[in-house]
Amino acid sequence: MLLSEMKVVAPGSLTEALRWLEEHQDRARPLAGATDAMVRVKEGQWRSPIWVEIRRLPELQRMDQADGWVTVGAAVTYGRLLRSELMAQTAPLLAAAARDVGSVQIQAMGTLGGNLGTASPAGDTIPPLFALEAEVGLCSRGGGERWVPVESFFLGPGRTVRRPDELITAVRFAPQAPGERWKWQKLGLRGAQAISMVSLALRLQPGFARVAFGAVGPTVLRARKCEAWLSQAEAFDLATVRSIAQMAWKEVAPISDVRASAAYRQQMACALLERGLREVLAV
Amino acid sequence: MRSIDERRSSDGFQWVGRRVPRLDGPEKVTGRTKYMTDLHFANAAYGRVLRAAHPHAIIRRIEVSRARALPGVICVLTAADIPGLNGFGIIIQDQPVLAREKVRMTGDAVALVAAESEELAEQALALIEVDYEPLPAVTEPLQALAPGAPPVHEGGNLLQRTTLCRGDVARAFAEADAVVEGTFETPRQMHAFIETEGGWARLEPDGSLTIWCPAQAAYRDRLQVARILGWNPNRIRIISSPLGGGFGGKDELTVQHYLALLALHTGGRPVKLHYKREESVVAGIKRHPFRVEAWLGANRDGTITALQARIVVDKGAYASLGPAVLNLAVEHIAGPYKVEHVAVEGLLVYTNNGTNGAFRGFGVPQTCFALESLVEMAAERLGIDPLALRKQNVVRRGEVDGAGHRIESSVAVWECLDAVERSSLWEGRAEWVAAAPAGKLRGYGVACGVHGVGLGKGVPDFANAAVELTAEGRFRLLVAPQEIGQGNGTIYAQMAAEVLGCAPDEIEVVQGDTGQVPDGGTVTASRGTYAGGMATVNAAKKMATLLGQGAPPPLRAEGYFILPQAAGALPGIIGAPHHVCGYAAQAVLLEVDALTGETRVERVVSAIDCGRVINPTGLEGQSEGGVVMGVGFALCEDTLMEGGLHRTRNLTTYILPTTCETPAIETIAVESCEETGPFGAKGIGEVVMVPVVAAIPNAIARATGRVFRLPATPERVWAAMRKEAQQP
Amino acid sequence: MISFTVNGRPAAVAVPDAKPLLDTLRDDLGLTGAKECCGKGECGSCTVLMDGEPVCACLVFTAQARGVEIITVEGIGGGPEQLDPIQAAFVAEGAAQCGYCTPGFIVAARALLDKNPHPTAAEIRRGLAGNLCRCTGYQKILQAVAKAAEGRAD
Numbered sequence A: 001m002l003l004s005e006m007k008v009v010a011p012g013s014l015t016e017a018l019r020w021l022e023e024h025q026d027r028a029r030p031l032a033g034a035t036d037a038m039v040r041v042k043e044g045q046w047r048s049p050i051w052v053e054i055r056r057l058p059e060l061q062r063m064d065q066a067d068g069w070v071t072v073g074a075a076v077t078y079g080r081l082l083r084s085e086l087m088a089q090t091a092p093l094l095a096a097a098a099r100d101v102g103s104v105q106i107q108a109m110g111t112l113g114g115n116l117g118t119a120s121p122a123g124d125t126i127p128p129l130f131a132l133e134a135e136v137g138l139c140s141r142g143g144g145e146r147w148v149p150v151e152s153f154f155l156g157p158g159r160t161v162r163r164p165d166e167l168i169t170a171v172r173f174a175p176q177a178p179g180e181r182w183k184w185q186k187l188g189l190r191g192a193q194a195i196s197m198v199s200l201a202l203r204l205q206p207g208f209a210r211v212a213f214g215a216v217g218p219t220v221l222r223a224r225k226c227e228a229w230l231s232q233a234e235a236f237d238l239a240t241v242r243s244i245a246q247m248a249w250k251e252v253a254p255i256s257d258v259r260a261s262a263a264y265r266q267q268m269a270c271a272l273l274e275r276g277l278r279e280v281l282a283v
Numbered sequence B: 001m002r003s004i005d006e007r008r009s010s011d012g013f014q015w016v017g018r019r020v021p022r023l024d025g026p027e028k029v030t031g032r033t034k035y036m037t038d039l040h041f042a043n044a045a046y047g048r049v050l051r052a053a054h055p056h057a058i059i060r061r062i063e064v065s066r067a068r069a070l071p072g073v074i075c076v077l078t079a080a081d082i083p084g085l086n087g088f089g090i091i092i093q094d095q096p097v098l099a100r101e102k103v104r105m106t107g108d109a110v111a112l113v114a115a116e117s118e119e120l121a122e123q124a125l126a127l128i129e130v131d132y133e134p135l136p137a138v139t140e141p142l143q144a145l146a147p148g149a150p151p152v153h154e155g156g157n158l159l160q161r162t163t164l165c166r167g168d169v170a171r172a173f174a175e176a177d178a179v180v181e182g183t184f185e186t187p188r189q190m191h192a193f194i195e196t197e198g199g200w201a202r203l204e205p206d207g208s209l210t211i212w213c214p215a216q217a218a219y220r221d222r223l224q225v226a227r228i229l230g231w232n233p234n235r236i237r238i239i240s241s242p243l244g245g246g247f248g249g250k251d252e253l254t255v256q257h258y259l260a261l262l263a264l265h266t267g268g269r270p271v272k273l274h275y276k277r278e279e280s281v282v283a284g285i286k287r288h289p290f291r292v293e294a295w296l297g298a299n300r301d302g303t304i305t306a307l308q309a310r311i312v313v314d315k316g317a318y319a320s321l322g323p324a325v326l327n328l329a330v331e332h333i334a335g336p337y338k339v340e341h342v343a344v345e346g347l348l349v350y351t352n353n354g355t356n357g358a359f360r361g362f363g364v365p366q367t368c369f370a371l372e373s374l375v376e377m378a379a380e381r382l383g384i385d386p387l388a389l390r391k392q393n394v395v396r397r398g399e400v401d402g403a404g405h406r407i408e409s410s411v412a413v414w415e416c417l418d419a420v421e422r423s424s425l426w427e428g429r430a431e432w433v434a435a436a437p438a439g440k441l442r443g444y445g446v447a448c449g450v451h452g453v454g455l456g457k458g459v460p461d462f463a464n465a466a467v468e469l470t471a472e473g474r475f476r477l478l479v480a481p482q483e484i485g486q487g488n489g490t491i492y493a494q495m496a497a498e499v500l501g502c503a504p505d506e507i508e509v510v511q512g513d514t515g516q517v518p519d520g521g522t523v524t525a526s527r528g529t530y531a532g533g534m535a536t537v538n539a540a541k542k543m544a545t546l547l548g549q550g551a552p553p554p555l556r557a558e559g560y561f562i563l564p565q566a567a568g569a570l571p572g573i574i575g576a577p578h579h580v581c582g583y584a585a586q587a588v589l590l591e592v593d594a595l596t597g598e599t600r601v602e603r604v605v606s607a608i609d610c611g612r613v614i615n616p617t618g619l620e621g622q623s624e625g626g627v628v629m630g631v632g633f634a635l636c637e638d639t640l641m642e643g644g645l646h647r648t649r650n651l652t653t654y655i656l657p658t659t660c661e662t663p664a665i666e667t668i669a670v671e672s673c674e675e676t677g678p679f680g681a682k683g684i685g686e687v688v689m690v691p692v693v694a695a696i697p698n699a700i701a702r703a704t705g706r707v708f709r710l711p712a713t714p715e716r717v718w719a720a721m722r723k724e725a726q727q728p
Numbered sequence C: 001m002i003s004f005t006v007n008g009r010p011a012a013v014a015v016p017d018a019k020p021l022l023d024t025l026r027d028d029l030g031l032t033g034a035k036e037c038c039g040k041g042e043c044g045s046c047t048v049l050m051d052g053e054p055v056c057a058c059l060v061f062t063a064q065a066r067g068v069e070i071i072t073v074e075g076i077g078g079g080p081e082q083l084d085p086i087q088a089a090f091v092a093e094g095a096a097q098c099g100y101c102t103p104g105f106i107v108a109a110r111a112l113l114d115k116n117p118h119p120t121a122a123e124i125r126r127g128l129a130g131n132l133c134r135c136t137g138y139q140k141i142l143q144a145v146a147k148a149a150e151g152r153a154d
């Protein structure tokens, strides 16, 4: 398929968008901010005959809190996310990750739904969503709405449980507790505009811990052993923090690529956790 | 820099030394400037180049009939369509324009297409069938030298061996109080000019050919194109300025020859080529990766006595300016130091790793990293302050440098070191290091360097410029060196204005168009300000004389300048020594994350011996740009290859410094007054990025462990840190 | 036909839906201020404002621009004789060398100051981190933007 042969349709409503997907199935793809889509198209991939533009659909723009859930629409851009007062209060971890995505330009166009749709293990919003135990909302004309825990959403790099007729509509999660300690960390090859070599989302409350790593496995991974230790530890001294951080070594499965070796990535999972814990615990 | 601005007000010049804003500034900041790749012609044809599918292979057959049959395709060209020489290269023409029997890198051009649209041209490329017989790829220079290694070229893989021998190194090492050694490796740095290679060509109704293409050597390009076409060069006009960056990467032919060939087959329709970044990465030259194995000997009193080095250069598949790069690296191997015993062997080795060529610094950053690391190691071993040790050993005018050349021109490297020593950065370094926050390791480092100006001994080097007074009474200055970003157009106008007694913005400056300007040589080798400036001054003086005689407009005066050559010689090293050199000393403060190895350069002081400052803003611009390019070389930039294939394919994985990596840079102008240069100026466009590439690893070593391979990525620094921690 | 406004004027182009907006601006509308350098969102030299937001035009499908308002560098300030304060500061500080990256920086800086008229030094760095420059080393660019933000006219 040539670039010049691809069509972009611009439905005015969610229902209409879902109709396009239902009718065209694998021949149609959602198009949000295009920051991944255009890159892939230029590389000769993702040459979909029909692109269904969803960036401006009103149904995908929500950012609200009700009934114990914070809900963020799939077409919300990083820019909106990181400037949102609601996010600053209920999900500062996610907002911090959004602030580290690409550049201002990428943040202006790139969306949360697109980050999930691309399903890169280095997607920066995904570790926070794992740590928040978020659910991904999927919607189709035939099947209506379903909510999938984010941990079951990904099948592997670039693969998810989304069916071709479904759109990601939103993610939802319980808000972070007001006094909770949290940390987002990203290790890239430079300070800005870098794809993660390793990333970490960390949440800590007495008796509660969530640790999720990005870019060190086929999908984002939760470090459950570290979580167990962290939630059971009575006091944190440097030695305890170090030994818990070292545990991360056993919980990740990175590969070597052009950015870093597997061995370094594995060590850096520990390093980020140690650095993060020391900062939030001030040890 | 305030001191410079102040001093200026009393030296009697009206324009020289002032912060004259760039004449091309308003056009550039409003997006009005038309670069060659911004031009657009009606009825255009779009070109594309088919690249080799293998890094090393025999071509058995090329079949283009299916591509030719695609509707919308205007022409498909192969080696058989080249009327003249199927070869190019500034020194040796070992690179085929279009490969015929063999490909030696994935950047080799195999066929050309012109079509009604870029998309059609791309489709046509896919229809060209090339039958290859793959050969083993030669990717390690050391292995390429081994007997039985597959030859990249018929003559074998050793393209050049350059040696330099002075004194008796064996004895000197035996007598030295300290001998330090190391093997130092440097990256395949990419020029990463923001404007990729591209342009237009058109066969004119009168049968002549016009090429619009950003380039650093329009007249030489014209000769190369003429040889390929088998044409009288006078029938070719090349318009080459302004450039969206070059840094040496547009010194060799880039697309001019492809444009020319295509234009001969599009029936007079203008044809365009503009590389995507991915094609630029594969096809364009890079900085030669060096492996420098070296030993340095010094005495307890701090005298550096001996240097031995073996340099192995990854040439890539074609010569381009590689022979000259190696020679300059050997000439400057001992930096600005008076080392008495020196033995260097440099080997330039063909591989299938793309191709390398000219790049700001021209081999000197690579060897400076090795030398200045060793100097630092020696200082540490001897317990001498590293800056004092350097000051003690640097050359002064009238003295003999490490290459055995007596310096008979301006040199203020001692003064540069002294300026660094007195900077607030250096004075506050210990305090700053001690104030490292938890989890961070801090260090400071210094280095100095030298870089020749012009093409050097034995290579004819002259410049030429013209000043016109039009019938309307306006001055026009016609100069060959292109506007490549450094602001030379403004510098030339300042110089001419100083002589003519007018204002710089009253002079229209025309650059880089072979249809208008006289042949004034290239914009390379730090020669733009120096050589182009002298030709300009000489032309302006003649014009002033004509005006003084009351001659009526229109008037034209030409000025010439033949670059002075060094009195001495370095036998066997073409281009060495250089009579005039720029010098610099630079120091950095940096911080390493103790857990991850991430390194941040926080501050840099950059002291430059530039002869005389013509425009302080321009000098700072060169200094700051050079420093950040050096930061990239030292910390993050590398074009990774494996098996002759590029793993780094574009700017997604080629890591350039951003605003977040750039340190605070203080530039100090050290003025030495070069008598042979315009108003005392000399070239510094390259030396500005030399010392910093060594000052950074020296600072890393002080903060944690030493790195022997650049770039010092977080992973490498982390590994160095671990090694240091394991040492008793 | 895809219609939108560019620099305050209506534009309508008949181009493939997926043609990068950058190419449409340059080839079809003759606006060559925005440049292509990487084509992949890494360098920012193609930055334009889309409904006030700085975006990489190389990554926008032209069809996505339907009905939006685009501002390119040509729409900032009143030309070489009437520079925007950011443009004037770039000239005064020497922040443009080869100038190929400059339009992208001007647009990104304009967007930054429109949202945040008095940014800190760190905010300027971050706000411009999506723009690459190979000539200047960035220091003069950062100084120019800081100066424009302070409204210094010199």
Ligand SMILES: Cc1cc2nc3c(=O)[nH]c(=O)nc-3n(C[C@H](O)[C@H](O)[C@H](O)COP(=O)(O)OP(=O)(O)OC[C@H]3O[C@@H](n4cnc5c(N)ncnc54)[C@H](O)[C@@H]3O)c2cc1C
Pocket: A029, A030, A031, A032, A033, A034, A035, A036, A037, A038, A039, A054, A074, A075, A100, A101, A102, A103, A106, A109, A110, A111, A112, A113, A114, A115, A116, A117, A118, A122, A123, A124, A125, A162, A166, A167, A168, A169, A193, A194, A195, A196, C040, C041, C042
């Ligand atoms: C220069 C650059 C830097 C980047 N830096 C980062 C970074 O630091 N961190 C990071 O995580 N990512 C980064 N990215 C990747 C990218 O920006 C993000 O993944 C972004 O979130 C993608 O969102 P989008 O709206 O642009 O998606 P699009 O490109 O529009 O779509 C991406 C994919 O998701 C699908 N999709 C989009 N929306 C939906 C939906 N609602 N329902 C179903 N499927 C959908 C599309 O069909 C497509 O397959 C970078 C990209 C670039 C070009």
Ligand code: FES
Pocket: C035, C036, C037, C038, C039, C040, C041, C042, C043, C044, C045, C046, C047, C056, C057, C058, C059
């Ligand atoms: S060309 Fe668009 S970001 Fe580089």
Ligand code: FES
Pocket: B194, B244, B245, B485, C095, C096, C097, C098, C099, C100, C101, C102, C132, C133, C134, C135, C136
């Ligand atoms: S001025 Fe040349 S790239 Fe920025």
